[in-house]
Amino acid sequence: MKHETPALFIDRSRIRQNYLDLKKALPPFRIAYAIKSNSHPEIIEILKKEGSHFETASIAEIEKLLAMGIKAEEIVLSNPVKAPTAIARALDHGVTIQSFDSVEELEKFKPYATAGSPFDGAQGDKKLPAIRPQLRIVVPNEGSMWPLSGKFGADEELWPAIFQYMKDNEIPLDGVTFHPGSQCETIAGWDSALYLTWRCIEIAREYGLNPTTINIGGGFPVDLGRKIPTPTAIGKVVLRHLKEWEKKGFKPTDLIVEPGRFISGSAGYLASRVVGVARREKTWAFLDCGVFTGMMETIDGISYPMLFSSTAEKETAMLCGPSCDSVDKMYEAQIPKARPGDAVLFLSAGAYTSVYASEFNGFLGPKMVFLDEVKDPKNLFELIA
Amino acid sequence: MKHETPALFIDRSRIRQNYLDLKKALPPFRIAYAIKSNSHPEIIEILKKEGSHFETASIAEIEKLLAMGIKAEEIVLSNPVKAPTAIARALDHGVTIQSFDSVEELEKFKPYATAGSPFDGAQGDKKLPAIRPQLRIVVPNEGSMWPLSGKFGADEELWPAIFQYMKDNEIPLDGVTFHPGSQCETIAGWDSALYLTWRCIEIAREYGLNPTTINIGGGFPVDLGRKIPTPTAIGKVVLRHLKEWEKKGFKPTDLIVEPGRFISGSAGYLASRVVGVARREKTWAFLDCGVFTGMMETIDGISYPMLFSSTAEKETAMLCGPSCDSVDKMYEAQIPKARPGDAVLFLSAGAYTSVYASEFNGFLGPKMVFLDEVKDPKNLFELIA
Numbered sequence: 001m002k003h004e005t006p007a008l009f010i011d012r013s014r015i016r017q018n019y020l021d022l023k024k025a026l027p028p029f030r031i032a033y034a035i036k037s038n039s040h041p042e043i044i045e046i047l048k049k050e051g052s053h054f055e056t057a058s059i060a061e062i063e064k065l066l067a068m069g070i071k072a073e074e075i076v077l078s079n080p081v082k083a084p085t086a087i088a089r090a091l092d093h094g095v096t097i098q099s100f101d102s103v104e105e106l107e108k109f110k111p112y113a114t115a116g117s118p119f120d121g122a123q124g125d126k127k128l129p130a131i132r133p134q135l136r137i138v139v140p141n142e143g144s145m146w147p148l149s150g151k152f153g154a155d156e157e158l159w160p161a162i163f164q165y166m167k168d169n170e171i172p173l174d175g176v177t178f179h180p181g182s183q184c185e186t187i188a189g190w191d192s193a194l195y196l197t198w199r200c201i202e203i204a205r206e207y208g209l210n211p212t213t214i215n216i217g218g219g220f221p222v223d224l225g226r227k228i229p230t231p232t233a234i235g236k237v238v239l240r241h242l243k244e245w246e247k248k249g250f251k252p253t254d255l256i257v258e259p260g261r262f263i264s265g266s267a268g269y270l271a272s273r274v275v276g277v278a279r280r281e282k283t284w285a286f287l288d289c290g291v292f293t294g295m296m297e298t299i300d301g302i303s304y305p306m307l308f309s310s311t312a313e314k315e316t317a318m319l320c321g322p323s324c325d326s327v328d329k330m331y332e333a334q335i336p337k338a339r340p341g342d343a344v345l346f347l348s349a350g351a352y353t354s355v356y357a358s359e360f361n362g363f364l365g366p367k368m369v370f371l372d373e374v375k376d377p378k379n380l381f382e383l384i385a
Numbered sequence: 386m387k388h389e390t391p392a393l394f395i396d397r398s399r400i401r402q403n404y405l406d407l408k409k410a411l412p413p414f415r416i417a418y419a420i421k422s423n424s425h426p427e428i429i430e431i432l433k434k435e436g437s438h439f440e441t442a443s444i445a446e447i448e449k450l451l452a453m454g455i456k457a458e459e460i461v462l463s464n465p466v467k468a469p470t471a472i473a474r475a476l477d478h479g480v481t482i483q484s485f486d487s488v489e490e491l492e493k494f495k496p497y498a499t500a501g502s503p504f505d506g507a508q509g510d511k512k513l514p515a516i517r518p519q520l521r522i523v524v525p526n527e528g529s530m531w532p533l534s535g536k537f538g539a540d541e542e543l544w545p546a547i548f549q550y551m552k553d554n555e556i557p558l559d560g561v562t563f564h565p566g567s568q569c570e571t572i573a574g575w576d577s578a579l580y581l582t583w584r585c586i587e588i589a590r591e592y593g594l595n596p597t598t599i600n601i602g603g604g605f606p607v608d609l610g611r612k613i614p615t616p617t618a619i620g621k622v623v624l625r626h627l628k629e630w631e632k633k634g635f636k637p638t639d640l641i642v643e644p645g646r647f648i649s650g651s652a653g654y655l656a657s658r659v660v661g662v663a664r665r666e667k668t669w670a671f672l673d674c675g676v677f678t679g680m681m682e683t684i685d686g687i688s689y690p691m692l693f694s695s696t697a698e699k700e701t702a703m704l705c706g707p708s709c710d711s712v713d714k715m716y717e718a719q720i721p722k723a724r725p726g727d728a729v730l731f732l733s734a735g736a737y738t739s740v741y742a743s744e745f746n747g748f749l750g751p752k753m754v755f756l757d758e759v760k761d762p763k764n765l766f767e768l769i770a
Binding site: 059064079083103105158273280299300320322325328356360363 | 444486489490543658684685709711740741746747748749
């Protein structure tokens with residue numbers, strides 16, 4: 001069967017292998033797949049079978065997972081800022097691990113510091129379980145393509161006020177969490193983050209708080225054509241810190257890692273066709289996928305490794321999408337002299353593509369097609385219409 | 386009935402009035418509403434009743450309109466670069482006015498230069514009507530927030546090659562079209578574009594081509610808090626050019642204008658609530674709508690006039706969306722000291738908002754709510770849950 005473009009081919013075995021590779025690199029950790037990167041039920045099913053847990057940011061994501069038979073204790077809610085009703089609804093579902101990064105968010109956590117608070121949405125006398133607050137700290141996002149700090153995370157200066165508030169209001173600090181930034185391409189990102197995490201634990205203890213959960217977030221990179229650290233190399237740094245902590249008498253009882261791109265990114269191949277070319281000052285190659293049909297990260301600077309059906313001599317072309325919007329421009333690349341019908345395969349494109357797609361201008365996002373195994377990506381050209 | 390936020394309220398009477406205002410400013414023109422700006426069927430129905438025509442960029446948009454009973458001759462396909470099959474399918478539907486801006490696109494038009502070409506998709510001996518090619522020229526996008534040129538449009542240097550190709554291949558030049566750029570805030574945009582249009586007609590005539598359709602695109606601005614020209618003022622400039630052309634013996638037989646934002650933008654009010662606040666180096670106000678739930682143009686620099694439910698003292702806050710994505714940041718603004726639950730109303734937000742929304746991270750785009758008339762936007766606060 002041939003598939004219309006744009007199509008996003010997903011290699012099932014690669015999803016599984018990515019999970020196992022990370023598990024091997026970080027044996028004591030629970031892997032909570034960040035479903036925001038690609039929330040297709042089939043990916044969730046594959047990971048569920050391997051024993052994966054899941055990271056969410058919204059009630060809709062939580063309810064999607066619960067409906068698929070995933071247990072509440074296998075779900076973490078790592079969005080540091082939530083609507084007050086979202087906090088209560090998540091607890092009502094049994095999702096207790098919830099992040100925060102401000103006193104303002106703690107004010108919303110306060111009613112749920114111990115088990116037993118009622119929730120308007122609950123049936124009868126159902127009482128909510130106690131929340132397990134995770135402090136999201138700011139870490140240097142060096143080496144990350146998309147630094148996350150600024151929007152999220154409390155830095156060291158804010159910790160005393162936060163811990164004082166927790167102490168005064170008897171809110172336990174269950175854990176500390178950070179995110180080195182998406183597609184973090186240097187090990188230093190994790191190393192510095194873990195030193196800061198330890199510093200945070202020490203200060204928390206001064207306030208009588210005893211965090212026991214450590215969540216190292218995501219950030220594990222995929223191949224975008226540059227040198228990147230392996231999960232094993234990253235794991236080594238992380239495990240070294242854990243050992244040092246143990247020597248100091250600290251052994252976390254719950255360790256979590258939240259890969260998104262690392263699991264779904266490299267498993268995805270986005271197949272597209274050239275619909276037209278305009279040779280002007282620049283050469284513009286118009287594809288049937290663009291910023292609004294999955295390639296949104298390109299406006300933030302990502303460029304994907306690519307394969308081409310054509311073997312023509314290469315030229316520099318500005319890749320753009322099919323819509324009439326001026327924003328719908330991707331990036332300049334060396335591609336075989338483009339003609340309508342030429343196929344382009346974007347590699348490492350399984351994450352943050354289909355989930356960003358809208359139906360703007362009547363152009364639909366990529367149809368997802370699952371394959372047992374992609375041995376040679378070039379063979380995918382034969383699968384497209 | 387109270388509506389959950391985010392909600393996009395649309396004022397039906399304003400949609401109608403915007404259409405009538407433009408009709409009054411440009412009496413000899415057919416108004417072809419650019420449905421990409423907001424493709425909700427109810428907006429299309431309102432405009433259809435007023436006699437509006439429609440501008441499209443894709444087969445999906447064309448088929449949506451046809452299914453709503455709009456006639457093919459009331460539809461223009463203004464996307465200058467289309468898949469070869471899209472050109473034929475549009476013709477098969479009877480949509481003959483199609484744009485181009487390169488010799489490469491003309492090569493695709495060639496089989497349809499005269500009526501009678503067969504189309505694989507057509508039933509039996511059905512033959513396709515002749516195409517009406519519209520040359521999209523580059524015009525200076527001065528004063529536009531989103532300059533369009535670069536991606537689309539042929540500049541003067543390219544016209545001779547294009548016209549020679551048309552002459553050699555007996556492809557008629559039906560019309561000339563331009564776009565001054567979205568949200569064009571200066572009259573000079575239209576003035577210079579029309580001088581260029583005339584220059585293009587003169588050169589076309591040297592090749593024996595006789596365009597009779599003029600399509601002045603969109604670009605009519607809405608109130609974003611700055612001084613903008615009225616449709617009447619823009620119309621005056623356009624009509625002056627038409628008169629000058631008439632003196633020179635040129636009277637177009639088909640005049641088209643393609644407003645999008647101007648029709649749907651000012652009719653829309655996006656209601657959102659603060660879900661959380663984090664006071665750090667900056668104050669971050671987290672709303673239940675953001676970049677992925679409709680406010681995508683903010684990453685390209687738009688900021689909307691706003692109304693607030695709170696009367697607290699104002700502070701500077703970075704407005705951001707509810708997702709865990711670092712890209713989900715809107716802009717900094719003076720807003721009343723934010724608390725969870727505060728309502729914010731974004732004005733002039735009917736265009737390029739709902740159509741850009743994805744379901745990223747489980748957060749849905751704004752629900753659209755139609756109202757007969759919005760006399761005082763402040764009253765909308767009473768309509769939200």
